[in-house]
Amino acid sequence: MSIELLRSHGQFLSLSRQSPALFTAPFAFTLDNGTEVEISAPGIISFTPVSPKGKDIVLSSGVHGNETAPIEICDELVQALLTETLTASHRVLFLFGNLPAMDLGERFVEENMNRLFSGAHSSGPGLVNQERVRAKELELAVGHFYRQGEKLGQTYRCHYDLHTAIRGSKNEKFAVYPFRHGQPWKQSQLQFLFACGVNTFLLSNSPTTTFSYFSSNEFGADAFTVELGKVAPFGQNDMQRFQQARDTLLALISQEALSLPEYNPDAVLVYKINQIINRTQEDFRLNFADDAPNFTDFPKGYLLAEETGAQYFAEQEGEAIVFPNAKVALGQRALLTVVPTSI
Numbered sequence: 001m002s003i004e005l006l007r008s009h010g011q012f013l014s015l016s017r018q019s020p021a022l023f024t025a026p027f028a029f030t031l032d033n034g035t036e037v038e039i040s041a042p043g044i045i046s047f048t049p050v051s052p053k054g055k056d057i058v059l060s061s062g063v064h065g066n067e068t069a070p071i072e073i074c075d076e077l078v079q080a081l082l083t084e085t086l087t088a089s090h091r092v093l094f095l096f097g098n099l100p101a102m103d104l105g106e107r108f109v110e111e112n113m114n115r116l117f118s119g120a121h122s123s124g125p126g127l128v129n130q131e132r133v134r135a136k137e138l139e140l141a142v143g144h145f146y147r148q149g150e151k152l153g154q155t156y157r158c159h160y161d162l163h164t165a166i167r168g169s170k171n172e173k174f175a176v177y178p179f180r181h182g183q184p185w186k187q188s189q190l191q192f193l194f195a196c197g198v199n200t201f202l203l204s205n206s207p208t209t210t211f212s213y214f215s216s217n218e219f220g221a222d223a224f225t226v227e228l229g230k231v232a233p234f235g236q237n238d239m240q241r242f243q244q245a246r247d248t249l250l251a252l253i254s255q256e257a258l259s260l261p262e263y264n265p266d267a268v269l270v271y272k273i274n275q276i277i278n279r280t281q282e283d284f285r286l287n288f289a290d291d292a293p294n295f296t297d298f299p300k301g302y303l304l305a306e307e308t309g310a311q312y313f314a315e316q317e318g319e320a321i322v323f324p325n326a327k328v329a330l331g332q333r334a335l336l337t338v339v340p341t342s343i
């Protein structure tokens, strides 16, 4: 691998996608500013400054291959760090999740990677496809990064798993706060994400096999699935709409102490998950328009979805839909319903 090529152009993501064989053996090198760069596999790169200032930050993107805007943001940040136009104050690990799915412009190749964490990759049929192998590799990379940080005396862990949604959304930017097993929801995290442009939060009420729940549950990280907008092909995102998120992530990495706008609870919407509706039959169908945006709400008693043997109704007045997808694999989540709450 020509380290000079990486340092001069910063093309880590494109090399990872085009020539993954370059990165099959882990390697490390040091930038002129003293930052240690570690590459453990294609699409997995970390930066450790000379005197890291306490935060161990994980930024993942492309866990779904067609959710391109977050990939483009992270690619730009990695390029800036490699070419030293940006210097990290904190340790940061970038994970570009599903590289083959990015090449196809698809959500996944064989299986939804964001249902394969917390060991789900190895259950059932085991490591039978590249998504399962990769989910395990990503878990190991997160564990290695946080454990190394602990040895360096790092005191704080966070993980923002960056996505874009399939549908439009009444609240364009929103985040899923993974189940915290009774620990308090952190207002400081809502404040940080609000600075990224996220004004809507879904509080999870149960463990899941998503990436953000994995880092939260196994490493005590402040972790979120962050939906920054709507899916679009590479090069077709209106990056203006992502500017606030990009600038805030850049500040998180580079500023020793981040100064955030004051938290205004009146400016955020908080929902709790009311129903998790799984598709169990081939004939599962949703009873609302294909283009109904996320957070469309329905009257109590409205039939939201049905399949042989089951009908699913809005249980509360104003119950709203999130992530509806009738085409998920059997047994997987086809719809979340949410109702307003507060923290």
Ligand SMILES: O=C(O)CCC(=O)N[C@@H](CCC(=O)O)C(=O)O
Residues within 6 Å of the ligand: 064, 114, 115, 163, 164, 165, 166, 167, 176, 210, 212, 225, 323, 324, 325
């Ligand atoms: O828009 C959609 O239907 C899916 C967008 C997406 O990928 N969302 C994540 C949310 C994960 C979570 O609940 O934390 C997913 O479905 O994996």
Ligand SMILES: [Zn+2]
Residues within 6 Å of the ligand: 063, 064, 067, 163, 164
């Ligand atoms: Zn996604």
